[in-house]
Amino acid sequence: MLTPRRLWRRLRALVARDRLDRELDDELRFHLDMEAAARARFDGPESARRAAERGLGGVLRVKDQVRDTRGVRPVEDFLTDLRVAGRGLLRKPSFTTAMLTTFALAVGGVAAVSGAVYNILLTPLPYGDPDRLVVALEYHRQRAAAQEVSPANFLDWRERVTTVELAAAEPFGLDWQSDDGPVYLPTWLVSERFFEIAGVPPLHGRGFRPDEHQPGQGRVVVLGWGLWQRRFGGDPAAIGQRLTLDGETWEVVGIMPRSFELPAGHDIVWAPKVPAGWEATSRASPFYSVIGRLRDNVPMEQAAADLDRVASQLAVEHPATNAEIGARLTGLTDHLVGGARRGLLLLFGAVGLVMLVAAANITSLQLARAVERSREFAVRAALGAGRGRMTRQLITENLLLALLGSALGFGLAALGLAAIRRLAPPELPRPDQLSADGTVLLVAVAVGLLTAIGAGLAPAIRAARHGPAAGLIQGSRAFTASRGIRRLRAVLVSSQFAVALVLVVGAGLLVRSFVALLNEDRGFRSEQVLVMVTQAWGYFPTPEARAEFVRRAEEGLRGLPGVEAVGMTSAIPLGESIGAEEARLTIPGQPVDLNAVPEVHYTIATTGFFEALGIPLVAGRLFGPDDRAGTAPVALVNTAFARRFFPDEDPVGRLITVTGRGTAAERQIVGVVADVRRHALHEVARPSVYLPHAQAPTGAVGLVLRTSDDPDALAEPASRFLATLNASMPVSSVTTMERLMGESLRERRFLLALLGAFAVIGLGLAATGIFGIMSYITGERTREIGVRMAFGAERGQVLAMVLRDGGRLAGAGILIGVGGALAGTRLLAGLLYQVEPLDPVSFTGGALLLLGVALAATWVPAWRAARLDPVDALRAE
């Protein structure tokens, strides 16, 4: 029964051990002196003393027994074991370093990735009751793709669907005349009860009142957290401030918390959506982001069925627009995270492989060391150490290693996660979850313990099982590895190489894809191109004003020093959307299928656009000065369009009708230009139509400037020039084509970097493993090598022999690895570009690389073996 008093005594026994031991010494010495004095009357002083000691029965034993009564023996033993373990580790620095490095890498990798996967995929989103939140999308059956929702469809859905409460957000932008000049604010116009449905109350202030969604009302905004920090200094007094947005006075009524990013971003504002008349019938312009909250106790399937029902009703009521439109309901978590799931799980798999290599490394290191220490254990057993005691000590050693390794691994994981957070592409959801938190620590400790115990236990048991006599009598024979151990070691090394090969081949495939993508002809030039975007609608209200604006902008920018060409476009390759891009196409003379009106991508551009981006003309001509308002409408098409709609004839001169937002005229094709990738470098170019800006003056103005020098240097002068055309019009984004390219490659580069890192780690571990094992093996074979040399073997032959052995071990592993890679690389298929999953170059290269690494790692022990003096070798034990 552990009373506080006894606990206190135990603590004191631990802390003041030396003092208590000395007191015990004194006490027993007193006893012996008294006893000896008493007996001295009968015996002589000498024999009295001895008799006294005999009477006590062995001073050492008595002391030991007294110490047992202090109740702290187990703890003391553990501390002693720790101290011995620590000293043992320090005595063998190379072994310790190898073990700790392996441990740290394995634990760090697993902990980081597990933490990331768990936090991103499994922890709930920070919205109220996130399981009840859903995303609703339209599904276009002909295109077999999901899309956003058109306004009138949303209104009908909201009214007719009973199982889900829906809200919509429309992407918009407001120009803010701030004290620092005009600033473009990305805006979400949200429908009623948007924040309530999302289930997140504002950090400060309030959301929108119902009356604020009425026409004439609604000049209120809620700030996103990021914007609030950056532009308002994070001051709650921002509430109530009045801002001049789009020329009118708006009031800030609320601020959302950091975690709130629906539908996307927090460097933004939300404003109440006031329905415009034309939206009540707009069913073919999908641009609303719709979220919803399932009503109480309604399962997702029921809500999805409800939504389908309404979508079918609308398809019947409005066949012209809705015949192909279905609906999709997804959980919000799935929607945000689902895309990343595959990548993350792949990463998980890769890290697991590295883990295997590390575990094999640790086990073989432990095994080798255990064999080496057999003699030590034999001696200790002969001196009286119990088997349990020795096993306990070995376990303690492993625990110490595990603890140190886990600590180091956790540190590595923290660094790795920070690096990932910085490099992660925007597609990676919830990057704020990539931090070294409690989960990561837990995984680090758990993995460390498991690995230590698992890898270290078998050798520990085996070593402790040695009977004391065998070790000392049989000499060195008993301390070479048995055949079973040797086979286990070979298996371990080979498996390391097998796994490393899989990783290396995978990385190689990704590298080749990446290079292919970079070298791909993307149809336009990306070096030294500055890109600027502005929305001119509000500042140049009439079409004539806009046409004039673009004309003067091009002229003026062309005149800036360092500018070689200027062009305008409504759709920037690889850039975000700035204007409408979808239109329906009819070709007079070709039969029209009312159920499947073809849709094409359309862009409004000037001739300068093609010049600035170096898009070659394939046939006919580009736009000319005579193609303007009032003259015959013209258009350009790309080769994909020509192939699709005019496969056997020259499209130049043919007539087409393009119907989209802001344009509906019959136009004559005057030229064909090369294909341009719109959204991603690896996509297939869609049929595209280009309209001259002079004939379709949109306010969605993207300006591309080709410069002779650094494009960033021209950002200032170009913005200043645009300000002369209209001082209150903000430039909503300025960037370079190179940066857009980099952004579009970011996800691949990220995955490549990660997998590459794992491949390198795996390779390093495998190399360390084979180096260590070959060192031990050649150490064991010292005598045999001495015999061989004595019988005339040349140094070169010894070298070759060891190299061959190493190469055989690695080779077996590589072959197995090739088998594994053949099976496994198809998992990468979705990420590869113009490279087969069974690409022979990657496989061969990987195998050769690994073989080279194996030979290099084996070289040192081989060299050492070859340089042995046969006499020393024979004498060695």
Add this chain to the structure above:
Amino acid sequence: MVPPADRLQGTLDLLILRTLADEPMHGWGISQRLQLLSGSMFTVNQGSLYPALHRLEDQGWIAAEWGASENNRRARFYRITAAGRRQLARERQSWDAFVAAVGRVLGEA
């Protein structure tokens, strides 16, 4: 005849407590007293005395402090505590019961 030491172990606690109930003593004194009182019937295996003393101390039935012995040497003195007295009474009772039981069995024979 000296009984084997291990049979004494179990009753050693009882003997120590009883000895200390009279007056505080150091370890050697206890061993001398036991030898004396038992008429030299048991020579307590002195090796088991000290572990027993420390065990009793750990349990709180006796307390220890350093003092001066009769010949002015530094020695560790033990004394019984209140809890120890209660334990002595308990042990005494169970010893008596044990002896009575053995007596009954022998008496039957």
